[in-house]
Amino acid sequence: MNAATDTFAADDAAAARNRKIIIRGGQVAVAVALIWIWKIGADTAGELFVADPFKVWDRLIKIAMSGELWMHTYETLRISFIGFVIGCFFGVLMPFVLRRLPRLTDAIEPYIMASVGVPKYALIPLFILWFGIKDAPKLWLIGLLVFYPVFIAIFAGIRGVDGRLINMARVVGASETRISREVIWNALLPFFFSGLKIALPRAVSAAIIGEFLVGNKGIGYYIEHSRQQMDVTGAFTGIIVATALVLIVNSALVYIDKRVNAWRPTDRHMAV
Amino acid sequence: MSALLEVRGLAKRFATRAGREQSPWIIQGLSFSVNEGEFLTIIGPSGGGKTTLLNMIAQIDCATDGEIRFQSNVAPVNDMKSLKPGLDCQIGYVTQEDNLLPWRTCLDNVLFPLQVQGKLNDETKARAQSLIRAVGLAGWENHYPHELSGGMRKRTSLIRTLVYDPPVILMDEPFGALDAQTRLQLQDDLMRLWNLGKKTIVFITHDISEAIALGDRTIVLTRQPSAVAGEHAITIPRPRDIRGIMTHPEFIELYNRIRAQVQ
Numbered sequence: 001m002n003a004a005t006d007t008f009a010a011d012d013a014a015a016a017r018n019r020k021i022i023i024r025g026g027q028v029a030v031a032v033a034l035i036w037i038w039k040i041g042a043d044t045a046g047e048l049f050v051a052d053p054f055k056v057w058d059r060l061i062k063i064a065m066s067g068e069l070w071m072h073t074y075e076t077l078r079i080s081f082i083g084f085v086i087g088c089f090f091g092v093l094m095p096f097v098l099r100r101l102p103r104l105t106d107a108i109e110p111y112i113m114a115s116v117g118v119p120k121y122a123l124i125p126l127f128i129l130w131f132g133i134k135d136a137p138k139l140w141l142i143g144l145l146v147f148y149p150v151f152i153a154i155f156a157g158i159r160g161v162d163g164r165l166i167n168m169a170r171v172v173g174a175s176e177t178r179i180s181r182e183v184i185w186n187a188l189l190p191f192f193f194s195g196l197k198i199a200l201p202r203a204v205s206a207a208i209i210g211e212f213l214v215g216n217k218g219i220g221y222y223i224e225h226s227r228q229q230m231d232v233t234g235a236f237t238g239i240i241v242a243t244a245l246v247l248i249v250n251s252a253l254v255y256i257d258k259r260v261n262a263w264r265p266t267d268r269h270m271a272v
Numbered sequence: 273m274s275a276l277l278e279v280r281g282l283a284k285r286f287a288t289r290a291g292r293e294q295s296p297w298i299i300q301g302l303s304f305s306v307n308e309g310e311f312l313t314i315i316g317p318s319g320g321g322k323t324t325l326l327n328m329i330a331q332i333d334c335a336t337d338g339e340i341r342f343q344s345n346v347a348p349v350n351d352m353k354s355l356k357p358g359l360d361c362q363i364g365y366v367t368q369e370d371n372l373l374p375w376r377t378c379l380d381n382v383l384f385p386l387q388v389q390g391k392l393n394d395e396t397k398a399r400a401q402s403l404i405r406a407v408g409l410a411g412w413e414n415h416y417p418h419e420l421s422g423g424m425r426k427r428t429s430l431i432r433t434l435v436y437d438p439p440v441i442l443m444d445e446p447f448g449a450l451d452a453q454t455r456l457q458l459q460d461d462l463m464r465l466w467n468l469g470k471k472t473i474v475f476i477t478h479d480i481s482e483a484i485a486l487g488d489r490t491i492v493l494t495r496q497p498s499a500v501a502g503e504h505a506i507t508i509p510r511p512r513d514i515r516g517i518m519t520h521p522e523f524i525e526l527y528n529r530i531r532a533q534v535q
Contacts, residue, residue: 013485085287168371171358172385186375222402223317263416 051236070220073241075218079135080207084200090143090197091150093157096180116152118205119122120144124213138210145206146199153195157170157188190264193257200253201246208242217247275305276472277440282326282338283497298324300497302338306440312313313483315534316493321478322366325498328443329474330365331355343439361389362500364438366446370429372417378428379404379413386434396435403431407461423454427461434465441477447482459486461513467511480530484508485517492533502533 034054051222063069098105120141127137161184169179211220219242226234284301288294296343298321306312316322316449329332331347334355342363348354358365382400386392407427417425426446446490447455458476459482466473477483483490484506492502508522509521517523 162366162371164369164371165373167357168365168367169384169388170431171330171332171363171365172388173358173361174388178388183373186373189375262376263418 032195047232048230049232051233055233056236056240060240063237069129069241071243072217072219072222072238075215075246076204076211076242076245078205079138079210079218080142080203082135083207084146085140085202086139087143087199087203088144088150088196091147092154092192093200094151095155098155099158102170113149117146119234121209124210128214137214140206141210142203144208145202149198149202150192150195152193154188156193158184160191189263193261196253197250197257204242204246204249246260275446276308276343277306277474278339278341279304279329280339282325282328282335284321284328284333284336285534297497299499301499302493303501304491304503306474308472309315310392311466311473311475311486311488313475313477313487313490314493315480315483315490315497315530316406316498317495317535318478320496321498322478322494323444324444325474326365327472330357330363330442332357332365358438361385361436362439364433364436364441366430366441366514368444368446368448370417372425372428372432373442374417377416378409378420378424379415381417382432382435385432389436391436394486400431400435403435403465406465407431407458413496414516419531423450423458426454426458428449429483430462431459437469438471438494440472440474443473445477446475448477448479455482456514462486463514481518481523481535483530484523485512485514485524492530495535501535504530516534 036051038050042052047055060069069252123144124137127140131137131140165183165187166179169183172184207218208220208223211218212224215221216225219238223235223238223242226232226238280303282299284299285297286441289295298528301327304312314322314325323332323471327345329334329342332355334352335347337349339349342359345359348353373384376384379400382404383392384399386396404413405498407430409424409427409431412420412424417428422427430446447458450458463486475483475486487506490504490506491500494501504526506522506526508517508520
């Protein structure tokens with residue numbers, strides 16, 4: 001047995017600390033390696049195809065100072081948020097309405113499931129045709145992309161609620177409204193958050209795609225506009241900003257999920 | 273003494289699904305009554321429709337035929353929509369599973385009936401606290417069900433029903449899934465609590481010893497379709513020593529008589 005294993009056996013806390021340092025070091029090393037590969041790629045392919053990582057950094061600082069970055073980020077967040085709220089609202093409301101109408105549910109369920117298969121991005125040209133070139137077509141796209149995962153999660157969640165808990169609540173005198181609010185809603189929350197974890201990044205992606213095509217603001221617009229100007233550094237900067245945005249939104253969601261669903265024995269979802 | 277709860281000629285079969293033979297009778301021609309303040313135990317073989325019987329009394333399931341009368345209220349027959357679960361909080365039901373709400377702590381689970389009944393005040397809160405102490409859950413109030421042991425969850429579910437003080441309490445093998453030690457402790461707790469308030473209790477079990485140790489009277493059910501196979505008054509004086517009762521001469525004599533009836 002060598003000295004290193006002795007230390008591990010002797011002091012678990014030190015071992016855990018060591019492991020943490022090694023993992024953190026590894027993560028930094030991977031980041032450095034990725035940026036280095038990116039740099040080599042940029043040097044080999046030329047700046048017309050791959051932007052130089054250091055120039056992307058400079059650009060990021062520049063548009064942050066000029067306020068351009070915040071204006072575009074705000075626009076993307078605004079449109080994502082509104083679309084998300086609309087999609088979420090209907091995605092949560094509809095299963096609760098359908099719960100009270102079992103025959104209607106059975107009748108329309110195959111159609112709802114079939115409509116899941118429609119590629120939503122393919123509808124963008126129609127949305128522009130129908131709803132013009134302001135916020136409306138983007139909101140339709142985002143709303144639909146958010147609606148489906150939320151609807152499916154809540155719908156499955158309602159069907160999965162333990163009937164015995166509902167009976168218990170009825171016996172102790174809870175009204176149907178109270179049961180919906182307390183028993184069904186709480187039992188649903190983990191499902192709801194699973195749906196949100198799919199829906200939220202989708203909302204941001206959909207907003208960016210919408211901005212490629214419509215409007216003159218937003219991160220999507222910034223990326224597409226830069227490409228049209230042969231400004232590859234700008235396009236790469238936009239992608240970095242979009243990625244950061246999705247990561248921040250996601251970690252906020254994971255944090256809220258942990259707080260709200262603290263009663264669950266284990267976190268069944270993957271942490272992002 | 274007049275009967276508080278009366279079951280007459282009760283019959284139950286579940287709805288037939290399309291393309292199948294008619295489902296068999298679970299319960300047929302079952303009659304018994306429960307007096308006010310009585311602790312009635314019911315023994316029956318597993319799969320004998322015991323839970324179904326309690327579900328029908330609690331009005332979360334519907335009888336196919338016969339009559340269930342509680343005071344002046346007659347439960348609807350073959351009409352799920354007119355059922356009144358728990359009969360306006362007059363019938364409490366401690367189910368076989370604890371059915372605690374996993375997102376509520378131990379204390380909040382106990383307070384749940386009071387909240388939905390709009391009876392949450394300082395007095396009822398104090399009552400909840402004293403029940404929690406009485407069953408040894410002090411210090412666990414703020415734990416979630418998954419952090420409690422099986423016995424603790426069972427106690428929580430028991431006092432969740434006791435806390436709003438329904439005149440009748442139905443209990444469906446509440447201690448069935450527990451180890452022998454915990455079970456004895458809980459039987460003790462239940463006896464103590466019952467002696468304080470003398471509630472009317474209908475207690476279902478498949479354990480003959482438990483039925484004798486707890487009850488004033490015990491009813492033995494037949495195999496499916498369930499009906500009454502025999503009825504025994506238990507006159508062992510109270511307070512009883514749950515742990516030592518097995519050696520009481522009346523216990524042995526009753527045990528053998530009931531044993532012969534349980535198929």
